[in-house]
Amino acid sequence: MNYQRKRILLYSVLAGLFTILLLLVSIGLNSSGYPLQGSSPTPALIPHQVDAQIVESPSQALVEVYPLVEDKPALSVELTPAPPLLEEPKLPEPSSVTLNTYVPLPAPPTASAVKGAVQSTTRPTPLPSKISIPVLNYHSVTIDPGNVVVISPAKLAEQLAYLHDHGYTPVSLATFISLIEGEDVEAAPEKPVLLTFDDGYIDNYEQAMPLLAKYAFPATLFISPGMNNQEGYLNWEQIKKLQEAGWDIQPHGMTHPHLPRLSADQQAFEILEARKQIEEKLGTKADVYCYPYGEYNKTTLKLLKDHGFRYAFTIEQGNATNQQSPYLLKRHFINGEEGLKSFIRKLSTRD
Template sequence: MPVLNYHSIGHDPGNSLVLAPDKFAAQMSYLAEHGFTPLSLTEFILILEKKKPAPPKPVLLTFDDGYEDNFEHAMPVLQKHQFPATLFMSPGVAGQDGYLNWEQVKQMHESGWDIQPHGMTHPHLPKLSPEKQKEEITEARRLIEEKLGTKADVFCYPYGEFNKTTLSVLEEAGFRYAFTIRQGWTTSAQPPLELKRIYVNGKERLSEWVRRLSKP
C-alpha cells in the first residue's frame, strides 16, 4: 500500500518539505476523483496484517513533525473529503512557534486524525544513549496517550534515523509498527519497525506525484 509522507502545508518556495496548500488540495481532489480510499491507522494495520480485505485503492496519509499549518491548511481539506490522516508529533515542542498546541491536536483527533509519537523533541536518536532514546520514545507515547486517551503504539523515526538500540527500545516498549523515510510502498513483508513510505516533495508536479502514488 502507498503511505504518503507529508510535512508542512504552507508557503516556502525552494523547501521540498513544504507543500503549497493549493497543491495539497489538488492531490486530495485527485484521490477523491480517482477512487482512492484513505485509511485510518487502524484500518491500515488490519489490512497490513491481512485481517481485513483492502479496498481497490488504499492509501495512508501521514504528516510528520506537527506543524501548525497542518491544522490551518490540511485539516479543512481532509474534512471536506472526509479523509482520515495520521499525525506523528513531538510533544516536547507542542505549542512552540509554528507547531500545533494541544487544543489543536485534540480537534484534529476528533475530526479523524490518528495521533502518534515522533520522539519528544525530534532528536537524532542514534546519537543518544540507550537511556535517552528510551526517554524520548516512551515519554512521547505517554504524553499523547494521557492527553488524548488513546493508544499511541506506532512510531515514526525523527529524520528517519534509528539504530539497533532504537529497535530494541521500541520492541521492549511494545510498539507495533514504526515508519522510516525509506522510499517505496509498504508491504507486510517489511519488518514491522522498518516500514517504507513515499516522500511528498513540495517541488514536484502533480503528474510526478501521481506516478509514484500509482506504481510501487
C-alpha cells in the first residue's frame, strides 16, 4: 500500500473515533439532564426529585412522592388512612345475685327511693323471724342393750318427766305446723317440742302410749302399712287406739323401702299407697311424710311436691325451722344408749 492510501485510511479511522467520542459525550450530557442544543429530548430512565406533595396520614407525617419520568405522565401516590381501631368489647360485670332457696334476698331500691319520686304508701313485707322447734326421733321402746335405736321404757319415762318438769310442751302435728308457719296459735307454748316415733313397732302401743298418757302428751307416729300385722309391728286396731290417745298417724313408705333404689313409678306407689291406706282406715289427712332410712332423691322430692304433701322429715340432726325446705325438716335422733345429759343438750340446740 502506498503512502497516499495510508494517509486516507488514518484520517478515516481518526474521523470514526472522533464521531464515536462525540456520540458518547452527547449521550452522557442527555443522561445528566442537560441535552445538547438541537438534539431531541431523550426519556430519562432514572427518577428525579420534583416538588413534594403533602399527603395527610393518621400521624400527620409529611410524605414525598417521586414519580418516574417516562413516556407516561407522572403518577402520584396517595396513602389511604388506616381504619380506626375497633374498641375492645366490654364484658358484662359478674352478677352479684346469689341463690338462697328459702330466704329471699331483700328487693333492690325502687323508684320511690329516688329523690323527687312519688313515695309509695305500701310497705315491704318484712322477712319472717326464725322459728326453731326441736323434733325428737324415737323408734322402738323396749329393752335391747347395745341397740342405739331402742330406748328402754325407764329412760323414756325419765325424758318425759324432764320435759314436763322443765316447761317443755309436746305438741300435736297440727300445732307444730301452725307454729312453724308463724300463725297465731292461741296459748302458744313457750318451749314447744314434737315427739315422733318411726316404723310402727308394737311396743309403741304397749310401752310408749301409757307413758305419754301420764302427762297427756301427744305424739306423731310414722308407719309403713305394708308391715302391719307382721311380728313386732302394730295392727290397724292398735293404730286406731293410738290415734284416739292423741297420736297423729302419717306415712313412712308402704314397705319401708330404700327409695333412691326404686324407679319413679315404684316410689310413687310406696308414697301414695301408704297415704291412701292411712286416710281410708283412719279418716284423717296424711300429707306429712317421713323418709325410710332418711333416704330420698330428686324424684322423691318432686313426687311429694306434685302430690300435695305439706312437709317431710329427714334424719338430719338439728331443730326443724321455718327456714328449711318443707321437705327437708331436721330432727334429733334419740340414742337409747345415751344418758339424760345428752338428751338435754339436744333440747338446747338453737339452729
